[in-house]
Amino acid sequence: xQNIDQPTEMTATEGAIVQxxxxxxxxxxxxxxxxxxxxxxxxTFLSYNVLDGLEEKGRFSSFxxxxxxxxxxxxxxxxxxxxxxxxxxxxxxxxxxxxGAGTKLIIKP
Amino acid sequence: xxxxxxxxATLVQPVGSPLSLxxxxxxxxxxxxxxxxxxxxxxxxxxFYSVGIGQISSEVPQNLSASRPQDRQFILSSxxxxxxxxGFYLCAWATGDAGELFFGEGSxxxxx
Numbered sequence: 001x002q003n004i005d006q007p008t009e010m011t012a013t014e015g016a017i018v019q020x021x022x023x024x025x026x027x028x029x030x031x032x033x034x035x036x037x038x039x040x041x042x043x044t045f046l047s048y049n050v051l052d053g054l055e056e057k058g059r060f061s062s063f064x065x066x067x068x069x070x071x072x073x074x075x076x077x078x079x080x081x082x083x084x085x086x087x088x089x090x091x092x093x094x095x096x097x098x099x100g101a102g103t104k105l106i107i108k109p
Numbered sequence: 110x111x112x113x114x115x116x117x118a119t120l121v122q123p124v125g126s127p128l129s130l131x132x133x134x135x136x137x138x139x140x141x142x143x144x145x146x147x148x149x150x151x152x153x154x155x156x157f158y159s160v161g162i163g164q165i166s167s168e169v170p171q172n173l174s175a176s177r178p179q180d181r182q183f184i185l186s187s188x189x190x191x192x193x194x195x196g197f198y199l200c201a202w203a204t205g206d207a208g209e210l211f212f213g214e215g216s217x218x219x220x221x
Contacts, residue, residue, distance in 0.1 A: 004152065033209060042199055042212035043153075087153070095206035099152035 002026045004100035006088050011106045012078055020073045020086050020103045028093020034062050034073045035087040037102065043087055046073070075105075083107045111136035115200040115213035122220050128173075128187040130216050132200030135181065140202040142183040143210065144175055147197040159183060195220045 005023045012018040024032070031050040035043035049055055049064035049071060061074040073086055085102040092098055115132040122128060134140050144156040155168045157175035165175050172191060176184045183200055200213040 008150075030207065040215075040217075042215045043210075045209045045211065048209055089153075091207070096155070097153075097210065101150060101152045 002098045006100040006103045009104045017076050022071045022088035024069050024090045026090050026092045030091040033089045037085045113213045119217050125189045130185040132183040134202045143201040144185045145199040190220045
């Protein structure tokens with residue numbers, strides 16, 4: 001079966017750096033997405049990786065290793081507003097998105 | 110710019126009552142449209158998707174149905190709600206199969 005694994009919850013301190021990991025086993029691969037979802041709100045798109053390597057976008061970066069079935073989202077200079085759930089999703093060979101359950105990130109002052 | 114809007118945002122319905130959630134997209138033509146349900150602690154579950162008017166694909170057998178009467182309108186319905194239908198429903202659109210999804214605001218349904 002297809003599976004996306006990410007930690008359920010993480011805690012970090014304001015101003016610090018945190019890395020949220022995502023591992024996947026899917027039928028084929030056509031890209032990996034990261035979304036941010038604040039409590040009670042809809043997910044918003046953060047990043048997209050289809051080739052190996054690091055994609056940087058401001059304070060957020062996303063890394064992909066297709067051979068390892070692994071990605072991470074790196075958040076720098078954490079702010080209180082970064083408290084949210086972070087969803088990893090992989091597009092399989094049928095172009096269907098397979099979603100992880102999300103990682104709840106708690107930022108402490 | 111493209112926008113997506115779904116309503117109502119919140120609703121509380123008794124078991125056995127009907128349901129209608131509506132979603133509209135503006136600023137794009139012929140989008141792929143999706144209905145997802147999100148349960149606490151679980152990944153997004155794809156319920157229906159549509160690549161064009163009148164074309165609906167169902168991913169999960171259930172008592173829900175979807176319709177796409179117009180290019181940028183997607184409706185989620187039920188004739189008789191079950192307790193298990195409670196959840197957070199999200200409409201989304203994408204440009205084709207390979208683009209990222211853009212989500213509506215979400216509709217929180219509580220069935221009592």
